[in-house]
Amino acid sequence: MSEAAKEKLAALMREHPKPTGIILGYGTAGFRSRSDILPWIMIRIGILAALRSKVKQACIGTMITASHNPEHDNGVKLIDPHGEMLDQSWEVFANNLSSLDDDVNKLWKYLETLMAQLNVQLHDNAMIAIAYDTRQSSPLLASIVQRAAEIFYANVMNFELLTTPQLHYAVRCYNDDGLYGHYTEAGYFTKLCTAFQNLIEMTPNTKPCETLAVDAANGIGAHKLTYVNQQLPGLLHLEIFNDGTRGHLNEKCGADYVKLYQKAPEGLPLTNYSKYCSIDGDADRLVYFFMDQNHQFRMLDGDRFSVLFVAFIAKKLQEAKLLDQVQIGVIQTAYANGSSTDYIINILKVPVACVPTGVKHLHHKALDYDIGIYFEANGHGTILFSDNVKNKIKAAAEDANRTEAERLAANQLRAFIDIINETVGDAIADLLATEAILSVLNLSIEGWLNLYTDLPQRQLKVPVKDRTMIQTTDAERRCVAPVHLQDCIDELVSKYPSGRSFVRPSGTEDIVRVYAEAATQEQADQLADAVRKIVEDMTK
Numbered sequence: 270m271s272e273a274a275k276e277k278l279a280a281l282m283r284e285h286p287k288p289t290g291i292i293l294g295y296g297t298a299g300f301r302s303r304s305d306i307l308p309w310i311m312i313r314i315g316i317l318a319a320l321r322s323k324v325k326q327a328c329i330g331t332m333i334t335a336s337h338n339p340e341h342d343n344g345v346k347l348i349d350p351h352g353e354m355l356d357q358s359w360e361v362f363a364n365n366l367s368s369l370d371d372d373v374n375k376l377w378k379y380l381e382t383l384m385a386q387l388n389v390q391l392h393d394n395a396m397i398a399i400a401y402d403t404r405q406s407s408p409l410l411a412s413i414v415q416r417a418a419e420i421f422y423a424n425v426m427n428f429e430l431l432t433t434p435q436l437h438y439a440v441r442c443y444n445d446d447g448l449y450g451h452y453t454e455a456g457y458f459t460k461l462c463t464a465f466q467n468l469i470e471m472t473p474n475t476k477p478c479e480t481l482a483v484d485a486a487n488g489i490g491a492h493k494l495t496y497v498n499q500q501l502p503g504l505l506h507l508e509i510f511n512d513g514t515r516g517h518l519n520e521k522c523g524a525d526y527v528k529l530y531q532k533a534p535e536g537l538p539l540t541n542y543s544k545y546c547s548i549d550g551d552a553d554r555l556v557y558f559f560m561d562q563n564h565q566f567r568m569l570d571g572d573r574f575s576v577l578f579v580a581f582i583a584k585k586l587q588e589a590k591l592l593d594q595v596q597i598g599v600i601q602t603a604y605a606n607g608s609s610t611d612y613i614i615n616i617l618k619v620p621v622a623c624v625p626t627g628v629k630h631l632h633h634k635a636l637d638y639d640i641g642i643y644f645e646a647n648g649h650g651t652i653l654f655s656d657n658v659k660n661k662i663k664a665a666a667e668d669a670n671r672t673e674a675e676r677l678a679a680n681q682l683r684a685f686i687d688i689i690n691e692t693v694g695d696a697i698a699d700l701l702a703t704e705a706i707l708s709v710l711n712l713s714i715e716g717w718l719n720l721y722t723d724l725p726q727r728q729l730k731v732p733v734k735d736r737t738m739i740q741t742t743d744a745e746r747r748c749v750a751p752v753h754l755q756d757c758i759d760e761l762v763s764k765y766p767s768g769r770s771f772v773r774p775s776g777t778e779d780i781v782r783v784y785a786e787a788a789t790q791e792q793a794d795q796l797a798d799a800v801r802k803i804v805e806d807m808t809k
């Protein structure tokens with residue numbers, strides 16, 4: 270390989286040395302840490318993105334964000350050609366590169382071996398798309414990724430400020446030759462907003478638009494949602510709070526804060542509006558909330574989006590006389606409230622699959638259906654539509670032999686599909702989809718909440734000596750180690766009406782999570798606490 274490239278790499282490594290003793294692993298969210306100790310890993314990521322692009326002969330995305338974490342953190346993750354997360358088999362290469370110290374000869378040797386194994390050359394073409402959220406540390410980190418990728422002969426498109434889902438979308442469009450949409454930011458907004466407008470305008474008697482107050486977590490979503498507001502005058506009205514002009518990113522606000530503490534964010538007036546929502550720092554999570562007539566804070570999380578979306582889709586498929594030809598499935602994790610699962614299975618008659626925690630598991634399972642709807646309870650999720658179902662809906666919409674009502678329902682579905690960002694959970698797309706459905710179904714936020722009643726639940730974080738002592742099976746719903754832990758949980762659960770509880774080691778924090786639900790809040794709390802005690806005893 271070229272000596273000049275190696276020399277450039279050595280110079281970049283001298284500029285951004287790896288701190289001694291640091292260990293960083295590529296997890297569900299890529300590499301994440303305090304921003305000041307991240308520059309060196311950006312060199313490795315830039316190289317890896319270039320190699321991945323050479324292998325796939327497609328554009329690879331590099332998103333710089335730490336999502337709902339504080340401003341002083343940052344992170345980076347790669348996006349594969351169809352806009353999906355980096356294939357798990359490449360996490361090993363990311364970790365190998367991360368573990369190598371600043372010895373350019375050793376690193377170069379590893380890269381030569383890796384490139385031989387991958388059957389690519391230094392001079393092969395590569396294309397990288399970079400974007401970042403509003404963190405102050407991001408532009409520098411992006412420039413390091415770019416320089417490293419360029420040493421490996423990559424062309425770099427730097428989109429600068431985007432939400433995470435916008436970059437996933439851009440990568441998909443770029444590699445699809447525009448089939449999915451145009452890869453620019455204008456292309457993204459035009460596709461989503463035109464679809465929203467079409468859906469509302471083709472539907473008779475929609476509910477008039479009511480202002481939605483948005484907590485934008487002082488992040489990137491605030492900038493982006495102003496475009497949505499401008500593009501949909503009279504059809505959607507967003508009042509944006511926590512827009513970054515005063516507060517700090519994700520501090521006492523944002524979707525993670527609202528979901529975790531089950532309370533309203535700071536920075537917005539709680540009495541002025543009938544409905545509210547919070548997004549997170551990189552705008553891939555969404556939760557809704559409002560104050561009910563008794564001045565109680567009421568939250569609608571990921572499970573509620575699954576229910577709303579599946580109810581709408583099933584209704585429209587039924588009206589289009591397509592329901593019996595389409596296999597719909599909802600994918601949840603064990604954290605989904607049991608009432609939502611019951612409602613989907615027993616009232617909506619749609620099957621529910623349960624998978625382990627983490628978006629990649631949900632996304633993967635959703636591909637098994639014609640229409641796969643997935644949400645984590647925290648508000649991250651989307652819908653996948655197979656090409657087959659898209660074609661069926663299109664054909665029905667254009668079939669002159671069908672009734673007007675059937676064709677209208679098919680056209681409503683066509684528009685709805687274009688609002689959804691199928692590459693990844695997207696707060697902006699999910700917000701538009703939610704507002705469109707509430708309007709088309711003439712449903713208020715209370716009406717949406719009243720579809721079913723959540724079982725009271727409690728989640729606890731339990732610090733233990735070694736969380737890997739806990740091992741699970743059956744989509745994390747049952748423990749296989751330590752022995753007898755599951756027997757003890759079963760015995761406790763049997764004492765509580767509608768009781769359910771499970772424990773699993775967190776994949777992102779050094780703790781064990783305990784989840785419990787039961788008929789009353791007091792019982793859910795008691796059950797969670799009793800399970801916590803057993804976990805503590807058995808992991809001493």
Ligand SMILES: CC(=O)N[C@H]1[C@@H](OP(=O)(O)O)O[C@H](CO)[C@@H](O)[C@@H]1O
Binds near residue numbers: 297645775777
């Ligand atoms: C209970 C819970 O909310 N778990 C979160 C959390 O995973 P843990 O493995 O539970 O730490 O972070 C993941 C990544 O953001 C997210 O996908 C998941 O939903």
Ligand SMILES: [Mg+2]
Binds near residue numbers: 553
């Ligand atoms: Mg996020």
